[in-house]
Amino acid sequence: MSTQKIQPLDVTVVGGGMITHDQILPSLYQLQRAGMVGRIKVCALNSAPLRALAGSPALEEAFPERSFEPFPALDAPDEAIDADLFRRVIEEQGRHQLVVVAVPDHVHNGVIQAALNHDQHVLTVKPLVPTYAEAAAIERKAAAKGLFVGVEYHKRFDRRSLDARRQYRAGRFGEFRAGEAKMIEPYYYRHSNFQNWFTKENSDPFTYVGCHYVDLVYFITGLKPVEVSVRGVEGAFPNGKIGYMWAAGRVVWENGAVMSVTDGLGYPDLAAGTNDQCLAMYCEGADCGAVLRHDDQFRGVQHGYVDDASGARFRFVSPDYFRLVPYDGPGLKPVGYGFESIEALVHAAAKTNAACQGIEGDEALAARQKCLAEIDQRGLLATPANSWINELVTEAARMSIARDGMPVAIQYSPSPLVRMRT
Ligand SMILES: NC(=O)c1ccc[n+]([C@@H]2O[C@H](COP(=O)([O-])OP(=O)(O)OC[C@H]3O[C@@H](n4cnc5c(N)ncnc54)[C@H](O)[C@@H]3O)[C@@H](O)[C@H]2O)c1
Known part of the structure; x- marks a missing residue:
């Protein structure tokens, strides 16, 4: 039996x-x-x-006994x-x-x-970085220092994705040939802090949320994308800045399969959704068709309220992503794949530390590197070493959307890169 003990991690x-x-x-x-996390600082x-955050009624109700250390201090002036x-x-x-x-x-x-420069493990929201070169540099630096870097693609932890991966890889669906995915976020996002950074030069709906479904098809099938084209639809945010409000993407996979990915910031705020998201993968067996279809928005739960606390009186509720529910303790506890994804990534960082308990120097580094290589190899958690196809797709998508949807090829040999199709 292992004697390695998981120590709590301080988190910034x-x-x-x-x-x-x-x-x-x-x-x-x-x-x-x-007991998996120690101090929590938020900057x-x-x-x-x-x-x-500190005054959030939702967090106060769920975690009455918890707080974080703020940087800057809560009473610092807004303009600073x-x-x-x-x-x-x-x-x-x-x-x-x-x-x-x-x-x-x-x-x-x-x-x-x-x-990484200060020897920290990293958990980052998706997408990791905008280019393959940056992802490769992160991979090399983290590996050399024996540090864990995990990318939070929480859809991987949805039970339907985990089951799909298992069944696809067991051959139950034959081969993926054509598909469509969609993620339309609410219109009100345009009024949020998004308007300060979600501008044409920084991001677009395909990069922001389409990446979830590109990652998911890769996670399920193991197929690599070889071509990406994304056409954007521009619009003005309330502050006048210009961004892509909609995007229509097409991804071609290494076996010739095609997939369209539609994304946007425009789902009606008062509609039940509270967004629109789904995946359909059409596949072929030896002499038959097969299909894998996920309705990721309506999960069978409908709530009609007597008040407007949820923004609208009638909502489809996803019990699967993230809910705060009663349990045998103070406040409420989070359940769902949003929580399980964070839990698994934090655990991976802690496990990397536990792998070198009681040893030091080069031997400790080697023990951490062995642990990290196993995580990369397992492929359940997205790391720079096992999910860099996503950065190739992001890089190709950004190149394509700036050129009105021209196709951009992804090349893997002799070394990975993206280039305009001539
Ligand atoms: N479904 C998902 O996986 C999902 C959903 C939402 C957001 N995200 C990702 O999370 C990231 C943040 O999105 P968000 O919706 O929370 O954005 P947001 O605009 O609500 O918040 C951004 C935060 O970053 C802070 N910030 C910016 N520059 C900083 C700096 N130099 N130092 C310290 N803080 C800084 C701002 O103060 C702000 O608090 C994005 O990369 C987004 O793509 C992922």
């Missing part, structure tokens, strides 16, 4: 926005209750989002913006602890590099 979360509020912080609080650009504060907070954290990256897409790499 960089970014105090929507995803931190909705998924990351409640998950970390629950892991703190379970944002300025104090306003931190005050919103410090884009480098996260560096100092990370530097103060002990070695081999955890940095959670929850900042806008184009800022991920700077935070990840700072974390």
